[in-house]
Amino acid sequence: MSEQAVHDWIRKTVASNDVVVFMKGTKNFPQCGFSGQVAQILGHVGVDYKDVNVLEDMGIREGIKSFSDWPTIPQLYVKGEFVGGCDIIREMFQQGELTQLLDEKHVPYDKSKLTA
């Protein structure tokens, strides 16, 4: 796949799923500590998301970096918009900004999990 085709695929994927994480490994079997942290946070928040394992496709692994002008993985997208990498997501989660963002974007998540 050309870089353009990869970018088109990424654009389509983040447009057709409310929350997408490009990660190393899968949500159930992350293969990198940083990807694992993001999966853990999103699991804790109780939001449904699509995981894209970049280790399965070298084109996506490189293409996601040029797509967002962001050199590292994992990368979180909400409603088509790039939100950040592991450190940003962790900071946002700790400050309550992650659920605030989901509220603003009308993305459902399991609110009972956070108060439990």
Add this chain to the structure above:
Amino acid sequence: MTAQSMSQPSVEAAVQSALTASLHPTHLEIVNESHLHAGHRGSPGTGDSHFRVVIVSADFVGLSRIARHRLVNRALAHLMGKPIHALALDTSAPGDHRD
């Protein structure tokens, strides 16, 4: 050059000089965490691959987290991928609220 800086690993020194030159930090910590990742999948095993950077710079005032990280990533672009495999960032501006 002091004895301390002479003994720094080269990647750490390169990170320090690149960030100092481009972002004029008022606080800069570079922690080599490579030993924590030794042997994991994809880890190059060089001992100079995983770093944590804590940086305070007036250049970050008024910028979003993404914009701050982009400034750091751009300053270190020549080091990203190789030799730096992973970079954890804690970016703040002087006077930012800290928990």
